[in-house]
Amino acid sequence: MKLALLVYLASVVNGIGLILILSGLALAIYGICNVIYASKLEPEYIPTYASDEKVKKLTTFNESIPDIKKKAAKIVRLNVVLCLCLWFVAALIPTEKNIYLMAGAYATEQIASNERVQKIGSDVLEVIETKLTELKETEK
Structure with a gap:
């Protein structure tokens, strides 16, 4: 059963690495979009003829811009950390060839x-040494 799991793991390991890389890329794109969105936020102009309700909404929005920018900065920092972690883990995942090489080395060990x-090895060595000694004696 262990061998079957090893073969299965070796066959899916490339897909796992690809998923991690693409997830990191998606997070990077999301972070870039947050930066672009937050950098384009500007206070809205409040016209003098606007209704009280509209003035209240625009005032609330204008006051919330610094908070939105702070949240966007936190999201970007988190995305950078997650991207780096995902890409680091993806780099540590061995290739299919390396998994088979490690399994072969373990089996040999x-x-x-x-x-x-x-x-058996020492017995074979003794037999070879004995035969070599016999061959040397017959040649003399």
Whole structure:
């Protein structure tokens, strides 16, 4: 089951990285739009002939512009941090090839550290040394 999950993870890892990069890009675009919107906000002109209700609305809007700009600045800061985090995580995700290389290295390490394999290896080495000694003696 572990091998099946490894193969599945290796097949979807490129998609995960792409989703993280695109999410970071979308956040960057959203932050840029917030900056543009906040920078274009200017107090509205209140005409002298406007009704009391309209004057009240425009006055409220004009007074809220600094708050809107502060909120936009907070959103931009948050977007910058999130973009950098998403792109950093996307950079850390290994490629499909690297996942298979890591799995192969782990399997090799496990095989090499197995006592049975080491005993067989030492037995094979003894047989080879014995045969070489016999061959040297027959040549003399």
